[in-house]
Amino acid sequence: MLSFLTSERKLQSALSLERYIHTMGVVKEAKKLAQRYNADIEKASYAALLHDCAKDYPKDMKLRFCKEYHIPVDDIMAQNIDLIHQFLGAEVAKREYLVEDEEILNAIKYHTTGRPDMTLLEKIIFIADYIEEGRKKFDTLDEARKLAYEDIDKTMAFILKNTIEYVKEKNRALHPLSVEALEYYKKYLEE
Ligand SMILES: [Fe+2]
Ligand SMILES: [Fe+2]
Numbered sequence: 001m002l003s004f005l006t007s008e009r010k011l012q013s014a015l016s017l018e019r020y021i022h023t024m025g026v027v028k029e030a031k032k033l034a035q036r037y038n039a040d041i042e043k044a045s046y047a048a049l050l051h052d053c054a055k056d057y058p059k060d061m062k063l064r065f066c067k068e069y070h071i072p073v074d075d076i077m078a079q080n081i082d083l084i085h086q087f088l089g090a091e092v093a094k095r096e097y098l099v100e101d102e103e104i105l106n107a108i109k110y111h112t113t114g115r116p117d118m119t120l121l122e123k124i125i126f127i128a129d130y131i132e133e134g135r136k137k138f139d140t141l142d143e144a145r146k147l148a149y150e151d152i153d154k155t156m157a158f159i160l161k162n163t164i165e166y167v168k169e170k171n172r173a174l175h176p177l178s179v180e181a182l183e184y185y186k187k188y189l190e191e
Contacts, residue, residue: 004045015052033152034124043107051107053093054088055085059081066088069095080173083173087109103119106119130163139162157182
């Protein structure tokens with residue numbers, strides 16, 4: 001694995017300034033959440049740092065790399081290219097940033113859609129991405145920020161539910177992993 005600082009520099013040239021600032025916000029939030037829930041702070045920082053490492057690749061490049069790295073692009077991903085960046089990001093973190101830790105790679109791999117029964121690190125990155133300090137205000141943000149430090153599973157359910165509603169409203173393609181994730185976490189909302 002490259003050092004944090006080397007990774008940070010490398011990343012800076014792969015991301016837009018806006019995305020870089022967002023990323024550093026996610027790092028800060030992920031560290032706080034790791035502290036709150038007794039997760040590994042170093043792993044949380046790395047996963048947060050690299051979570052969007054492939055997001056600013058141009059569309060053609062994303063598709064080309066998916067082919068090269070044997071990442072299956074399903075219909076939903078083809079319709080909504082943005083969904084590719086979580087799977088491609090994990091692969092880029094492994095190949096270019098030399099991350100071998102499966103836990104870190106999976107936290108990157110599922111940070112947008114979520115999935116059922118996530119690890120603590122996966123939940124931390126998913127939530128930190130949603131609530132980081134630089135996020136522009138939207139309806140459910142304050143509630144998510146408060147909930148995040150009270151009950152992590154309830155927060156997962158809350159964010160998944162709101163994200164899915166938003167995707168449906170915008171008539172965007174919804175990834176089955178998100179649906180499966182909400183199916184799994186919704187029990188926490190009823191408590
Ligand atoms: Fe992302
Ligand atoms: Fe992000």
